[in-house]
Amino acid sequence: MPQPTSPRRPWSRHSRTTRAVGAAAVLLVAAAACEGADPLDPIGGGGPSPTVAMSAAAATYLKNALDFTQEVFLYRSRINWTQLRAAATDSAKGAQTTAQTYPGIRTAVRLLNDRHSAFWEPAVAPGRVDAPPTNPLYQTAGATKGKLAYLYISPFTGKNPVGRADSILTTVRQLDQAGPCGWILDVRNNLGGYWAAMIAGINPILGDGRFLGIEDADKNRVYFTTSGASVSIVQDAPYDSLEVLRASSSYRLRKPGSPVAILQGDLTSSAGEMIVLAFKGPGKPPSRSFGDWTGGYTTGPYGVYLPPDSAFLNITATVMFDRNQKVYGDSIAPEQAVVGPNQVNVPGSDDPVMAAATAWLMARPECANAADQPALARIPSATPTGRPGFARSAPRLDELQAGQRLPVSPIFGGSRRLAPATH
Structure with missing residues (x-):
């Protein structure tokens, strides 16, 4: 796996929980670098009962998340995937809803031991929420x-x-x-x-x-x-x-x-x-x-909005x-x-x-030898842009559907979808 080619300085630590608010579009490598647990916290929905079998919808949802993670993770050769899947499934034991699988997905992300991977609930998923306009x-x-x-x-x-x-x-x-x-x-x-x-x-x-x-x-x-x-x-x-x-x-x-x-x-x-x-x-x-x-x-x-609720998994x-x-x-x-x-x-x-x-x-x-230049009175007009013949274009963030992968290369997976988590 790639290794840094320059000396590594020890990671800096900060009191804030999120180091890089990431990826309104990770659509394309953008990036959510996180430190701490807050961005990975699940939303509510009632705790699952460990004595009840996981519902088919919840099992499909969790499997989609784990399959995606194993497929794309950069350092996948480091991971014992059998153990990771077992730990994630145990954390979501008895889940009946997609929200009740979030602890299992959080467990999987944590066990990657990678600071750039993250998981967001639907209400705060990157690309679906505006940055604070007055900050x-x-x-x-x-x-x-x-x-x-x-x-x-x-x-x-x-x-x-x-x-x-x-x-x-x-x-x-x-x-x-x-x-x-x-x-x-x-x-x-x-x-x-x-x-x-x-x-x-x-x-x-x-x-x-x-x-x-x-x-x-x-x-x-x-x-x-x-x-x-x-x-x-x-x-x-x-x-x-x-x-x-x-x-x-x-x-x-x-x-x-x-x-x-x-x-x-x-x-x-x-x-x-x-x-x-x-x-x-x-x-x-x-x-x-x-x-x-x-x-x-x-x-x-590389991110995906998990169907059907569009929680965002970024690996x-x-x-x-x-x-x-x-x-x-x-x-x-x-x-x-x-x-x-x-x-x-x-x-x-x-x-x-x-x-x-x-x-x-x-x-x-x-x-x-440059002299200070006075500001011109007029901002030059913008140059209109045409659209050359690119092979294809990325969808707008607000057009992405649940299950559609963000088209980040080298996977170019924008057209592939995950199975819907339905009964």
């Missing part, structure tokens, strides 16, 4: 800082990923009117979520082309790629392509290929770590990362690798370690991490 943690923010542009990229777990991509693009267009010579991307608060919404939003800074890959337990590989407003997953052999998100518009920087400083910390997790890795390797803008080690969720979950199925073919699966070291705040309370505020990033950018030739 600044989840809001996009930007600022001009002299010759530089600062962009705060927040986590996203809401129901409108296109809207989030569009909001980031709007901020990028506004910041770019000052003609910045370099960009600061702050992902220190980015706990993860729907990666495609974030990548589509920053694509003018990142640039088109492949930016990351994932590998499953059988060494199958696929790549994430961008083209204008579109974010897709591509498989080379046999060739297949899946468009996972298309923003409402595209944009090109006034100074394409401008250098990028990335601010990271130990809250940076999952989709936040994807942004860090997206800038590593050839073919992308000059970049450097600053701060602390990341949270260590550089794996890719680690892949590991990330960058364009240098370096495989991760653990924390990402900063290219320049800086002692400073890992959590941002006021996006854009000055601190040692920001200062180090600013110094690096201003010392680069792109900025050394």
Whole structure:
């Protein structure tokens, strides 16, 4: 199984229960990195009676969950599946309803001993619940800082990923009117979520082309790629392509290929770590990362809404690798370690991490002779997006039906469904 190729720093521990609120779309590796039990708690419905046989519906529901877990788990060779299934079944003994099997599914997830796998009840399933609209943690923010542009990229777990991509693009267009010579991307608060919404939003800074890959337990590989407003997953052999998100518009920087400083910390997790890795390797803008080690969720979950109640089971199925073919699966070291705040309370505020990033950018030739540019009066109009001939497109989150797997590669399982849990 893939092993980290860089020294591993011991996991950081935090008092909060959820380290990465994940995957409004894990639809595509997004990601729910969790620590603690709260996200896995079952909902009510009355406790099962251990003296009563499990109902056929409950047994089918639990079997679907366990079959899916065993099929896709990245580290499946580590697991004694006979023992895991027995423990899960024992935890759900006497279950008559789907909700009463949740303790069994929680037991299975816990026995994977994997922090990125998780289970959510229907009422809080990723992709079905909006992020808090008034919480600044989840809001996009930007600022001009002299010759530089600062962009705060927040986590996203809401129901409108296109809207989030569009909001980031709007901020990028506004910041770019000052003609910045370099960009600061702050992902220190980015706990993860729907990666495609974030990548589509920053694509003018990142640039088109492949930016990351994932590998499953059988060494199958696929790549994430961008083209204008579109974010897709591509498989080379046999060739297949899946468009996972298309923003409402595209944009090109006034100074394409401008250098990028990335601010990271130990809250940076999952989709936040994807942004860090997206800038590593050839073919992308000059970049450097600053701060602390990341949270260590550089794996890719694969999710399914279990029928019939649409509880969400999200199992680690892949590991990330960058364009240098370096495989991760653990924390990402900063290219320049800086002692400073890992959590941002006021996006854009000055601190040692920001200062180090600013110094690096201003010392680069792109900025050394650049003059401060006045902001233009008008934001350029968005470029309408057509729809090129992708092999197929991912369904919108609100269109997913119970039993439909989220189409995350390399499994490309969007059309496969689980058996309905009915009598």
